[in-house]
Amino acid sequence: MTLPEQPARRRLRDLALSIPEAQQPAFQAYVLEHYRGFLLAINLIAAAAFYCYVFADAILIPDMAMASLVVRTTLVAVGLVNILVVFRYSRNLLLLDLLMPVHDVLCAVAWFELLKRSHSADVPTFLYASVIFVLLCNLGVRVSFKGALWVSAIISTVIIGNVALLHPGDPKALLVFVLVYLPVLFFSLFIAWTNIVSVRRAFLADQEARWQQAQLYDLNQRLQALAITDALTRVGNRRAFDQHLSERWMLMEQVGQPFGLLLVDIDYFKPFNDHYGHQAGDRCLADVARVMAECVGQGQLFRYGGEEFAILVPLGAKAALSAQAERLVREVQQLEIVHHHRPDGLGLLTVSIGAALCDNPGAQQPHDLFGCCDRLLYQAKQQGRNRVCTA
Numbered sequence: 001m002t003l004p005e006q007p008a009r010r011r012l013r014d015l016a017l018s019i020p021e022a023q024q025p026a027f028q029a030y031v032l033e034h035y036r037g038f039l040l041a042i043n044l045i046a047a048a049a050f051y052c053y054v055f056a057d058a059i060l061i062p063d064m065a066m067a068s069l070v071v072r073t074t075l076v077a078v079g080l081v082n083i084l085v086v087f088r089y090s091r092n093l094l095l096l097d098l099l100m101p102v103h104d105v106l107c108a109v110a111w112f113e114l115l116k117r118s119h120s121a122d123v124p125t126f127l128y129a130s131v132i133f134v135l136l137c138n139l140g141v142r143v144s145f146k147g148a149l150w151v152s153a154i155i156s157t158v159i160i161g162n163v164a165l166l167h168p169g170d171p172k173a174l175l176v177f178v179l180v181y182l183p184v185l186f187f188s189l190f191i192a193w194t195n196i197v198s199v200r201r202a203f204l205a206d207q208e209a210r211w212q213q214a215q216l217y218d219l220n221q222r223l224q225a226l227a228i229t230d231a232l233t234r235v236g237n238r239r240a241f242d243q244h245l246s247e248r249w250m251l252m253e254q255v256g257q258p259f260g261l262l263l264v265d266i267d268y269f270k271p272f273n274d275h276y277g278h279q280a281g282d283r284c285l286a287d288v289a290r291v292m293a294e295c296v297g298q299g300q301l302f303r304y305g306g307e308e309f310a311i312l313v314p315l316g317a318k319a320a321l322s323a324q325a326e327r328l329v330r331e332v333q334q335l336e337i338v339h340h341h342r343p344d345g346l347g348l349l350t351v352s353i354g355a356a357l358c359d360n361p362g363a364q365q366p367h368d369l370f371g372c373c374d375r376l377l378y379q380a381k382q383q384g385r386n387r388v389c390t391a
Contacts, residue, residue: 019200023207028093030203035142036087036096042140043083043100049136050107051076053129060126061118071110079103097143100136101151108133108155112162123166127177130159131184138188142199148192156185230303232282233289241302241310248312249366252358258316262325262355263373264292267385268342269307272349275341284349288332295331296324310370318357318390325353325388333386344385352380356391 019027050072057068086099108130115123134155141148160178167173228240236244251257266272266288273281285307292309293301299313311328315321329351337349354376356369363369376389383389 019203026207027200027203028091030206031093031143031199032091032096034202035199039096039100039140039142040083040087042136043079043087043103046100046104046136046140047076047079047083049132050079053111056126056129057114060122061114061120063120064114064118067117068114071114075103075107075110093143094147097141098147098151100140101138101148101155104133104137105151105154105158108158112158116162116166124173127163127166128180130163131181133159134181134185135188138192139195141192142195145193145196148189148196152185152189156181230289233286233303235289235293235309236300236302238302238304241304241312244300244302244312245310245366245370249358249369257314258358260313260315260321260324260355260357261369261373262311262313262321262328262353263304263370263377264309264311264328264351264353265377265381266307267350267352267381268339268344271341271343272339284337287335287337288349288351291331291335292328295328299324316357316359321355321357322388322390325355325390328353329386329388346386350386352377352385353388354378354380354390355388360391 054065054068054072057072058065061068082099082103086095090096111130111133115126120126134152137151137155138148159181160174163177164174167177228236228243230237245261248257248259252259266284269281269284272284276284285303289301289303289309292311296311296313299311302310302312304310313321313324315324332351333348335349338347339349340347354373356363356372356376358369360369360372363372372391376391380387380389
C-alpha cells in the first residue's frame with residue numbers, strides 16, 4: 001500500500017473536494033470496499049420506487065394506467081439487467097456512482113411522455129411529483145459532484161421543459177412550479193456535495209490511520225530490533241541469544257534439526273582495554289564481531305557480554321564444528337590487531353573457543369549445553385589460549 005506524505009494529506013484536507021492523481025487508485029479501492037453495497041442498494045431502491053408509482057398513475061392518470069404498467073415494467077427490467085451487469089463485472093467507480101442518475105433521466109423522460117398523453121384533470125397536480133427524480137439523482141451519488149451537477153442539469157431541463165409544454169400560455173403555473181422545484185434542486189445538490197465530501201474525508205481519515213499504523217509498526221520493528229541488537233557490534237545481544245538458543249533447542253527436539261554452540265572469548269582483553277584505551281577496545285570488539293559474522297555464514301553471532309561472544313551454527317558433526325571453530329581462531333588472528341601487553345608475549349589479539357553439539361551427552365536442556373561450552377572455553381584458556389576445545 002502506498003501511503004500519502006503528510007504535506008499531501010494537509011492539502012487534501014484543505015481542498016476537501018480534490019483527490020490527487022497519485023491517490024486515485026487508493027481512493028477508488030476505498031470507495032469500492034466501503035460504498036459499493038450502498039450504491040447497489042440505492043439503485044435497487046430507486047428502481048422499486050419508480051415501479052411503485054404505477055399505483056399513483058392508476059389513480060391520477062387512469063387513462064394511461066396500462067401504458068404506465070408496460071413502460072415502468074420495461075424500464076425496470078432493463079434497469080435491473082444494467083445494475084446486475086455493472087455491479088457484477090465493472091469496477092469503474094464513475095459508472096457505479098452515476099448509473100442510477102442516468103436511469104433517473106430516462107425514467108423522467110418516459111413518465112412525462114405518459115403525462116403529456118393523459119387527459120386527466122389531475123395532471124397539473126401530479127407534475128409536482130417529478131421532484132422525486134432530482135432528489136433520487138442527488139441523494140444517491142457518493143463520488144462525482146460534477147456528475148451530479150450534469151445529471152441534475154439534464155433532469156431539470158427535462159422536467160421544466162415538459163412542465164412548460166403541459167402549461168402552454170400559462171407562465172404563472174410554470175413560475176409556481178419553478179419556485180417549488182428550485183429549492184428542492186439546490187437542497188439535494190447541497191446534500192450530494194455534503195455526502196461526497198464526507199466520503200473523501202472518511203478516505204483521508206482512513207489513510208491517516210493507515211499511515212500512523214504503518215509508522216507505529218515500523219517504530220515497533222525498530223524498537224524490537226534495538227532490543228535484541230548489541231549497539232556496539234551490531235550483532236545480536238544476550239536477550240537475542242537466549243531466545244534463539246531456546247528456538248533451536250525446540251526445533252532439535254521436534255524435528256531433529258541439529259546445531260552446535262560456540263562460546264568465544266577474546267584473550268587478555270582487559271590488559272588490551274587498560275593499555276590501549278576504551279575506544280581502541282570498542283574498535284577491537286567491532287572488528288572481531290565483523291570478521292566472525294563473515295566467517296560463520298548461516299550461523300548466528302551474538303555478543304553475550306563484555307568480550308565474550310556466542311555463535312549458533314547449523315552443524316551436526318563434531319569435525320565440522322571443530323573446523324568452523326578453528327577457522328574463527330585463524331580469521332581473528334589474521335586481523336593482526338596489535339596486543340603487546342598480553343602476558344604470553346604473542347603480540348597479537350586472539351580468541352579462545354569452547355564448542356559443543358546439541359546432542360552432547362549430559363545436555364538435557366539449553367543451559368546444560370551452554371554450561372558445557374563454558375567449561376570447554378575455560379579449558380582452552382587453561383591450555384594456553386588462542387585455541388579450540390571441542391566436546
